[in-house]
Amino acid sequence: MEKKKNLCAMIPETLHRKVRDEQEKQELTLSQYVENVLKEHFERGGKAMDGKIRTLAFQISEELFGKIKEHLKKTGLSQKDFVINLIEHALEDEETAEAEGEPEAEGEPEAE
Known part of the structure; x- marks a missing residue:
């Protein structure tokens, strides 16, 4: 298993609330949820949704x-x-x- 490192960032409260709600809905730990979000971002080439995702x-x-x-x-x-x-x-x-x-x-x- 790859070695893990901590990542900490200040985000607006409204975004924090959305993240935590979605994380709980998916029944993941916060670490698992953030890792999935970041992987998805980089799998798209680090770009915003450009209409090529279905x-x-x-x-x-x-x-x-x-x-x-x-x-x-x-x-x-x-x-x-x-x-x-x-x-x-x-x-x-x-x-x-x-x-x-x-x-x-x-x-x-x-x-x-």
């Missing part, structure tokens, strides 16, 4: 949601990182299968 939203059962939350607590991942990792792995697996000439799995639409 939102993916869907509904799931309460039971599945609970299982995911438990997994996130254990791993320290955010919901976003968890879902993005799943999608990236599935796409990589598909690309690998296509490169090796494997037939598509049943139920998957054919590429046009």
Whole structure:
């Protein structure tokens, strides 16, 4: 695990309140929340939202949601990182299968 360093900054009270509310909603420690926010910022190249980011939203059962939350607590991942990792792995697996000439799995639409 990478060595950690402390980061302290004064911010306006209204922003502090928003940060703490969101952090609690995500059920993360403040350190985990701030780390996720900073990682997301730098993954975008350190730039503000420029319209090249898209939102993916869907509904799931309460039971599945609970299982995911438990997994996130254990791993320290955010919901976003968890879902993005799943999608990236599935796409990589598909690309690998296509490169090796494997037939598509049943139920998957054919590429046009």
